[in-house]
Amino acid sequence: MKKIALVTTTIFIPNLLDEYAQNFKKFGWKDVLFVIAGDEKTPKGITSFCDALQMKSGFEVKYLDIKSQEELAPKLAEYIPHNSLTRRNFGMLFAYRMGADTIITIDDDNFVGDDDYLKYHSIVGDTKELNCISANTGWYNVCEVLKEEKNRYFFHRGFPINQRNFDNKLTIARKKCKIIANEGLWVDSPDVDAIALLNYGKLKVVDFDSSIFGNNFTLDKGTWCPLNTQNTAISSEALPSFFLNPPQIRYDDIWASFILRKVADHLDHFVSYGQPIAIHRRNTHNYLKDLEKELDGMKRTPELIKELRSIELDGKSYFDCTYELIEKLSSNFEDVKKGYGIWLKTLEGL
Numbered sequence: 001m002k003k004i005a006l007v008t009t010t011i012f013i014p015n016l017l018d019e020y021a022q023n024f025k026k027f028g029w030k031d032v033l034f035v036i037a038g039d040e041k042t043p044k045g046i047t048s049f050c051d052a053l054q055m056k057s058g059f060e061v062k063y064l065d066i067k068s069q070e071e072l073a074p075k076l077a078e079y080i081p082h083n084s085l086t087r088r089n090f091g092m093l094f095a096y097r098m099g100a101d102t103i104i105t106i107d108d109d110n111f112v113g114d115d116d117y118l119k120y121h122s123i124v125g126d127t128k129e130l131n132c133i134s135a136n137t138g139w140y141n142v143c144e145v146l147k148e149e150k151n152r153y154f155f156h157r158g159f160p161i162n163q164r165n166f167d168n169k170l171t172i173a174r175k176k177c178k179i180i181a182n183e184g185l186w187v188d189s190p191d192v193d194a195i196a197l198l199n200y201g202k203l204k205v206v207d208f209d210s211s212i213f214g215n216n217f218t219l220d221k222g223t224w225c226p227l228n229t230q231n232t233a234i235s236s237e238a239l240p241s242f243f244l245n246p247p248q249i250r251y252d253d254i255w256a257s258f259i260l261r262k263v264a265d266h267l268d269h270f271v272s273y274g275q276p277i278a279i280h281r282r283n284t285h286n287y288l289k290d291l292e293k294e295l296d297g298m299k300r301t302p303e304l305i306k307e308l309r310s311i312e313l314d315g316k317s318y319f320d321c322t323y324e325l326i327e328k329l330s331s332n333f334e335d336v337k338k339g340y341g342i343w344l345k346t347l348e349g350l
Contacts, residue, residue, distance in 0.1 A: 002102055002125065004118060005033040005095030009088045010108040011041035013049050020112045021057035027116040033098060034061040037069065037091035040082045064090050072097075073346045079246070079339065086244040086252055088229060089343070096236050097350045101125055103236060105229040110186065110278040120216060120275035121233035123179050130272060131213040132175035134220040139163040140170070142225045142273045143192075145217075146185060147207040154203055157191045158226035158254030162302045177218050177270035180238040181260060184231040184275060189282035191228050193298075194290035208277050216274035221265045224305075227257030231278040238264065240318040240347055241325075245339035250290060251297025255336065258301075258308055263321040266313040304333060319344065 008014060017034055024032050034053065038046060046063055054061040069090040070077040076093075080086050088105060095103045102124045133140055141164075143156050155164055187205045196203065219225060234242050241260040244252040257271075264271060311328045315321035322344060326337045 001031055002122060003031045003033070003098075003100050004029070004102045004104065004122065005035055005098065005100035006104045006106065007035045007037070007088060007091035007095055008106050008108055009037040009039065009085060009091060011039060011043075012108060013043055013045055014108055015049075016108065016111050017053060018056070020117065021053060021059055023112045023117050024059070025057065027119065029118050032059045032118070033095060033100060034059055035091040035094050036061075036063050037087045037089075038063060038065045039084070039087050040066070062094060064094055075342055076346045079342050081246055084246055086246045089244050092234075092239060093346065093350065096239055096347065100236055102233050103239065104233045106278070107230045109283045110231050110280050113277055113279055115276060117276045120184065121182055123216060123272065124182050124233045125179070125235045125237070127176055127178045128216075128272075129174055129176045131217040132173050132177060132220045132270070133213065133217060133223060134171040134173075135223045136169045137163065137165065137167065138222055138224065140168065140219055140223050140225055142183075142185070143190060145209050145212050145274070146190060146205045147209060148190075149204045149206045152200060152203060154190060154192050154196050154200075156226050157193050157228060158251060158257075158297070158301070160301050160305060161298055172213070175218070175220070177272075178268070179218070179272050180235040180264055180269040181227060181242075181271045182216065182233045183227050183271070183273050184233075184278055185273060186231065186278050186280040189280045191230055191280065194285075194287040194294055197285075197287050198291065208274070210274065214274070216272045218270040218272045221268075224258065224261050225273070226254045227260070227271065229253040230280065231276070234260075238269070238318050240322045240344055243340050243343035245336060247335040247339065248297055249293040251294065251301070254297065254301070255304060258305060259322070259325065259336075259340075262308045262311070262325065263313070263318055266315075266321060267318070304336075307333070319348070
């Protein structure tokens, strides 16, 4: 059985992890590691919470305070600022060092449902026959399989602005695919850009329509959609390509997902979407401030995509390909090159 790690970072006591633990026990999962990456604002009661959760659930629960993070990865700790969601990187690093086969990242406002949560994320690392979608535009908005209560259309957060069109022609085929990442989608509040929430005021997803493509589906080579870190599983094999880079505020996971897709396409691996469905009860946000943080990512994403699509890769592994990729990126993306350089050396040193 695979070793699975569930990783999060939070400035609250993560009581929702108790519900995840109950779900895992209900469906008979054994080898699960919980990792919480702390920050300056994490409450002092977090250690007692983790001890109690471990005793109650029987799962290993690890809290990484700032000192532990610095000991785990000194150079990375110098690079990643405090009070940043990218502290999640330390949780992923720890899970990787502990031998996790699959690393699941969740946000602290994404709650587990009644279904077998790990059943669907556990497809990561396996070869599965799934519906594989190819779009003539090279882009598919996976949020099309979600039903919004007022039937409003919305795009996945980070979907390139210049690719938001409705002229897609899809080709769907059954295909055996090695899955290296799986994004579980959401009901209640979808993961969208701040500009969508400023426009609509609120979006509410009431259903995931598995009748369209099945419980999980993949996107074929060259057909992309972003991934986030709200409810997403990554194979430890692919972790070198998935770094949450602090300069890309609110686009850290989005850009990481594009780099992951570039390498995965080259290696003939696939990303899937669908189950498990999380219940996203969005934390309080200032959408104007969120928009300010997203503008740089929105502006630069089309150029990043253009470069990624044009680069030829020769490597045979995620390490080799990611090194090759950052070397071939132009000086317009020095922030990406620097961050990934530190990340790769950190992983190699574990």
